Amino acid sequence: MYSIPDYLTYYYEEGNIRFKNICSYDNVEAQAVLTNLSESGQRTWLHPGYLEERREIETWLYNDFVKKGKKPYLNHPIYFVLGEHDDLFQKGGFFSSANPIKLKIPLSLFDSNQISFTYPDSMPSFNIPRVERGKPYLKPFHGQVFTKDEITEVVQTYGLPGDRWKVEEAWRYDRFIEAQIWDVRPIEKFLET
Secondary structure (H helix, E strand, O other), X not given: OOOOOOEEEEEEOOOOOOOOOHHHOOHHHHHHHHHHHHHOOOOOOOOOOHHHHHHHHHHHHHHHHHXXXXXXXXXXXXXXXXXXXXXXXXXXXXXXOOOOEEEEEEHHHOOOOOEEEEOOOHHHHHHHHHOHHHHHHOOOOOOOOEOHHHHHHHHHHHOOOOOHXXXXXXXXXXXXXXXXXXXXXXXXXXXXX
16 A cells, blocks of 8 residues: 655745745736746746746646535645755756755644645646647546645555656656645745744
């Protein structure tokens, strides 16, 4: 039987710990931030249309979480990884220009109204069931937003992503489980101690 990690990891650039989501800015401010990240070499993977895609996915995350009877405090979540995934979150990966700093916090800080999950990252999880080229990778957990209890069941059934994405083509997009934090107050309290 598989079990889930008891902690979450937040990756950030040194000197830039901020619990702010790009979608919490208006379109002009958000696009300016994204342009700066791309042009400075900090996020070379950003593509035209990223902001619109991100907003669509966040609407899905929020609406599906609320449909489950949850009451998020934030309109836009802060993204963490269940456990950790240093392979992707490093220089040359998500962070194009430098290795990130890691903040690890206990999963137990959050009640069921404050956290949701996607397996894997919400962008591929949302897109794989919706595009033709996603069919070879489709799994029952794609396109779903899970509660804290539900993700435990999913992990017990399918296991953690681990390194399968490195060797099994069918798992290439299933690199980590993303946690969406819908209330930053428990993090702020944790950091005060």
